[in-house]
Amino acid sequence: xxxxxxxxxxxxxxxxxxxxxxxxxxxxxxxxxxxxxxxxxxxxxxxxxxxxxxxxxxxxxxxxxxxxxxxxxxxxxxxxxxxxxxxxxxxxxxxxxxxxxxxxxxxxxxxxxxxxxxxxxxxxxxxxxxxxxxxxxxxxxxxxxxxxxxxxxxxxxxxxxxxxxxxxxxxxxxxxxxxxxxxxxxxxxxxxxxxxxxxxxxxxxxxxxxxxxxxxxxxxxxxxxxxx
Numbered sequence: 528x529x530x531x532x533x534x535x536x537x538x539x540x541x542x543x544x545x546x547x548x549x550x551x552x553x554x555x556x557x558x559x560x561x562x563x564x565x566x567x568x569x570x571x572x573x574x575x576x577x578x579x580x581x582x583x584x585x586x587x588x589x590x591x592x593x594x595x596x597x598x599x600x601x602x603x604x605x606x607x608x609x610x611x612x613x614x615x616x617x618x619x620x621x622x623x624x625x626x627x628x629x630x631x632x633x634x635x636x637x638x639x640x641x642x643x644x645x646x647x648x649x650x651x652x653x654x655x656x657x658x659x660x661x662x663x664x665x666x667x668x669x670x671x672x673x674x675x676x677x678x679x680x681x682x683x684x685x686x687x688x689x690x691x692x693x694x695x696x697x698x699x700x701x702x703x704x705x706x707x708x709x710x711x712x713x714x715x716x717x718x719x720x721x722x723x724x725x726x727x728x729x730x731x732x733x734x735x736x737x738x739x740x741x742x743x744x745x746x747x748x749x750x751x752x753x754x755x
Contacts, residue, residue: 610685610694619652620668625731627667628738629748635704647683656680664735678725698724704754715751
């Protein structure tokens, strides 16, 4: 049922409160996640809702490629976090010690597996490894004297989607794809086979063709993971 005059406020989103006489409202380009929403009618009725945004659902008709669901908050306002991060990744980076980039390409059974834009980004919070686009460029932005691994990015990805399977990458499995009879999993760095898999450390001076590093001399890092 729609309330005649509706004011919708999304907690943690830097957008103005929106009012509509129809009760139909859309917040576009939100990163995947769960947001607390307050819906007020005629400045008297306040109902808590959860606005759930994510790529892993049947409805992909939205222009931003996400599905959106508005559900009443009958329980806790935050869904349980299924992929907790270690302290060195559970950071919202605001100042930079260094900034690096690398390309990550995932090919599963002959098809490119898209890495979404906004991985590791929440409203007002950027994890040390994240994406801004869906081109496979991974940004390393940190205020710590810390080297990060390919596995760290998958952990952040799993945390961002709240999907334990998305956090899995090692020498025998990527997501739900396991190395069983007739299947293989390989990784190359700049075209050279690399057996470090999730433990490969991203150099502090990594860069891509279009994204430089902050600690020269920079070196191009292209990582390709292939399951077949």
